[in-house]
Amino acid sequence: MSQIAKLVAQRLALGLLTLFIVSLIIFLCVEMLPGNFSEAILGQSATPETVAAFNRELGLDLPPHERYVTWLFNMLQGDFGRSLASKRELSELLGYRLENTLFLAAVAAVIAVPLAVSLGVLAALYRESFYDRAVNVVTLSSISFPEFFVAYILILVLAQNMGVFPAISNISDELGFWEKVYRTALPALTLTLVCVAHMMRMTRAAIINLLASPYIEMARLKGLRPTRIILKHALPNALAPIINVVVLNLAYLVVGVVLVEVVFVYPGLGQLFVDSVRSRDIPVVQACSLIFAMTYVLLNLLADVLSIMSNPRLLHPR
Amino acid sequence: MTMPLTGNTFGGQASPWFSRIAVAAVHFFLLVLFLQNVAADFWSAIPGFIFIHAYSIVVLAYWSSLDRTAAGDTVIVTLTLEFVLIALLFWDRFSAWPWSTLFGLALVQFCAFAAVRYWKDLRQAPRSAWFGLIVILVYVMVAATAPIIAPFSETEIVGSEYDVWSNKNLLGTDNLGRDMFTRLIYGGRNTVGIAFITTLLAFVVGGLAGILAAAMRGWVDQVLGRLVDILMAIPSFILARLILTIVGTSVPSLILVIALLDATRVFRLARAVSMNVVVLEFVEAASLRGEGLWWLIKSEILPNILPPLVAEFGLRFCFVFLFLSGLSFLGLGIQPPTADWGSMVRDNATLITYGDITPLLPAGAIALLTIGVNFVVDWFLHKASGLKD
Numbered sequence: 274m275s276q277i278a279k280l281v282a283q284r285l286a287l288g289l290l291t292l293f294i295v296s297l298i299i300f301l302c303v304e305m306l307p308g309n310f311s312e313a314i315l316g317q318s319a320t321p322e323t324v325a326a327f328n329r330e331l332g333l334d335l336p337p338h339e340r341y342v343t344w345l346f347n348m349l350q351g352d353f354g355r356s357l358a359s360k361r362e363l364s365e366l367l368g369y370r371l372e373n374t375l376f377l378a379a380v381a382a383v384i385a386v387p388l389a390v391s392l393g394v395l396a397a398l399y400r401e402s403f404y405d406r407a408v409n410v411v412t413l414s415s416i417s418f419p420e421f422f423v424a425y426i427l428i429l430v431l432a433q434n435m436g437v438f439p440a441i442s443n444i445s446d447e448l449g450f451w452e453k454v455y456r457t458a459l460p461a462l463t464l465t466l467v468c469v470a471h472m473m474r475m476t477r478a479a480i481i482n483l484l485a486s487p488y489i490e491m492a493r494l495k496g497l498r499p500t501r502i503i504l505k506h507a508l509p510n511a512l513a514p515i516i517n518v519v520v521l522n523l524a525y526l527v528v529g530v531v532l533v534e535v536v537f538v539y540p541g542l543g544q545l546f547v548d549s550v551r552s553r554d555i556p557v558v559q560a561c562s563l564i565f566a567m568t569y570v571l572l573n574l575l576a577d578v579l580s581i582m583s584n585p586r587l588l589h590p591r
Numbered sequence: 592m593t594m595p596l597t598g599n600t601f602g603g604q605a606s607p608w609f610s611r612i613a614v615a616a617v618h619f620f621l622l623v624l625f626l627q628n629v630a631a632d633f634w635s636a637i638p639g640f641i642f643i644h645a646y647s648i649v650v651l652a653y654w655s656s657l658d659r660t661a662a663g664d665t666v667i668v669t670l671t672l673e674f675v676l677i678a679l680l681f682w683d684r685f686s687a688w689p690w691s692t693l694f695g696l697a698l699v700q701f702c703a704f705a706a707v708r709y710w711k712d713l714r715q716a717p718r719s720a721w722f723g724l725i726v727i728l729v730y731v732m733v734a735a736t737a738p739i740i741a742p743f744s745e746t747e748i749v750g751s752e753y754d755v756w757s758n759k760n761l762l763g764t765d766n767l768g769r770d771m772f773t774r775l776i777y778g779g780r781n782t783v784g785i786a787f788i789t790t791l792l793a794f795v796v797g798g799l800a801g802i803l804a805a806a807m808r809g810w811v812d813q814v815l816g817r818l819v820d821i822l823m824a825i826p827s828f829i830l831a832r833l834i835l836t837i838v839g840t841s842v843p844s845l846i847l848v849i850a851l852l853d854a855t856r857v858f859r860l861a862r863a864v865s866m867n868v869v870v871l872e873f874v875e876a877a878s879l880r881g882e883g884l885w886w887l888i889k890s891e892i893l894p895n896i897l898p899p900l901v902a903e904f905g906l907r908f909c910f911v912f913l914f915l916s917g918l919s920f921l922g923l924g925i926q927p928p929t930a931d932w933g934s935m936v937r938d939n940a941t942l943i944t945y946g947d948i949t950p951l952l953p954a955g956a957i958a959l960l961t962i963g964v965n966f967v968v969d970w971f972l973h974k975a976s977g978l979k980d
Contacts, residue, residue, distance in 0.1 A: 282775075291824045298825065418961070422955065528828065529828065532917055546829075547977055550832055561829075562829050566824075
């Protein structure tokens with residue numbers, strides 16, 4: 274077990290380092306912003322004295338490295354500063370938005386992951402058949418679609434023509450759980466369609482990769498049924514790449530929701546991000562980028578750790 | 592044209608000159624008829640246009656199986672004359688965009704020439720690859736000759752807002768009353784062009800850095816590798832938007848930022864595949880006989896890693912293309928009034944709630960091209976890997 278602990282610790286340290294560098298990059302990006310922060314807020318008519326006073330109040334007169342450290346520590350304590358546009362405390366706004374985004378991602382994941390894995394297993398089982406080829410063409414096409422295309426087609430078909438789901442998913446806390454699920458159905462379906470293809474193809478490839486190995490041949494020669502061979506013999510060994518791709522797609526679900534949220538006017542983090550980019554609300558952009566980057570890095574890290582953990586050679590050292 | 596002339600049924604001689612002239616004459620006769628028709632009604636002429644060229648393509652295809660050089664020569668002569676004719680007839684549109692139109696026409700000629708040159712390979716391509724190739728060809732042609740095909744100018748307001756489909760405005764008008772069909776054509780030119788340049792830049796930078804890292808090893812490899820690791824740790828969509836918010840969304844900065852982010856992926860691939868080549872004996876032999884680094888890259892490594900890189904180019908192009916239209920959709924990509932497929936979807940999205948599919952057309956155009964490129968890449972990978980059906 275010590276080997277695995279060491280590997281995991283190594284990855285964790287690396288992830289922390291990455292997070293640190295990411296925060297540095299985001300800070301530097303904002304530093305390089307042309308124009309003066311306070312002048313932008315106070316307007317053109319501000320006297321140099323007011324600007325200086327405002328700078329002092331915000332701590333902007335300090336050298337960059339000191340400001341970076343303060344910013345980082347504030348972030349760590351959950352203090353994200355204030356939005357320039359609404360003057361609201363960012364932490365509550367972000368918390369609410371992040372919760373919504375995670376809810377959407379979770380609904381999408383609950384549909385997408387089992388669907389993708391079972392479709393992939395079926396494709397591996399009936400490989401080279403009509404079903405396999407059909408799934409192949411469909412997934413190749415659905416990877417090629419821009420997300421907003423899928424989204425609008427779903428709106429057109431399911432919301433406009435058939436009226437099954439609402440076209441705009443305005444959710445709020447007062448709604449019950451199932452009402453919320455109902456309203457997030459279309460964005461979640463869009464995300465599902467976009468990310469199932471990738472997971473399914475990887476599942477199929479991971480299983481088919483193993484089918485040439487001696488123990489599968491052995492199982493086949495014993496006269497086992499193909500279903501049993503795939504499920505009992507191939508699938509457990511293909512788990513590492515499958516888990517990896519599933520977790521990476523979860524990262525995509527959280528980070529890649531931006532477009533979908535904009536289409537469906539879903540009150541999530543992505544929508545907030547786009548709005549604040551448009552209004553150049555820098556603290557919000559900064560905080561959102563950091564949260565997205567953090568989720569991405571953490572989930573990547575999780576994928577790494579899980580694929581190490583699911584490797585039997587590392588789990589049971591000789 | 593280094594292709595040896597084999598399988599010539601004319602007993603080693605080129606096809607008779609009079610048949611070439613006959614085909615060209617028929618082609619131009621039909622073309623003149625068609626162009627006369629254009630003056631009356633632009634749109635009813637399209638079937639005629641397609642027919643004439645389909646006819647010429649069939650004849651050329653027959654020839655190229657007999658005599659490649661003659662077919663190639665004929666393509667050049669025919670197309671050049673055709674261009675002159677088009678330029679004269681559409682003089683007002685041509686003179687508005689002389690250089691881009693000339694460049695576009697040259698591009699069309701190049702495509703036709705390449706098709707004749709590689710006809711043998713093309714004939715063996717599977718149906719899906721053919722579909723992809725035709726889609727790409729149509730897009731290239733439309734994008735290249737946009738000023739000639741488009742009935743209006745890109746930013747011209749020609750009617751009221753959200754007009755329905757009619758003879759005058761083939762696909763209706765957009766949210767500002769500009770012709771949708773025209774914008775669709777110009778949007779293709781802008782989006783595809785910028786995505787192509789971006790991918791090319793990403794490949795030059797990323798590919799070169801990757802090969803250098805593999806060939807030089809040591810600290811170069813370490814520094815470049817860590818730099819790429821960091822850039823890849825941040826989700827590219829987020830980083831791109833963050834940087835674009837800061838530097839502003841002009842076309843050059845758009846190209847540079849996306850190219851830089853994509854170069855990291857190309858770097859990974861280029862480094863991985865050239866690592867496999869660098870350790871082989873022939874590279875060692877070349878470096879032992881004193882060849883320089885550039886020579887090694889150019890003549891030993893690059894030819895051996897080209898197939899995966901070309902396939903990756905196709906996939907990267909799709910990715911950049913989708914990325915770019917995603918950014919435009921969010922209002923961070925190509926800026927108005929320049930037409931662009933992503934922003935066209937967003938600007939006209941309201942129509943969808945009334946059951947009108949017009950705003951879906953640019954999105955569909957994006958999807959179609961991406962599918963086409965994917966199919967061609969699939970075929971190319973299959974061919975390059977040497978697999979037999």
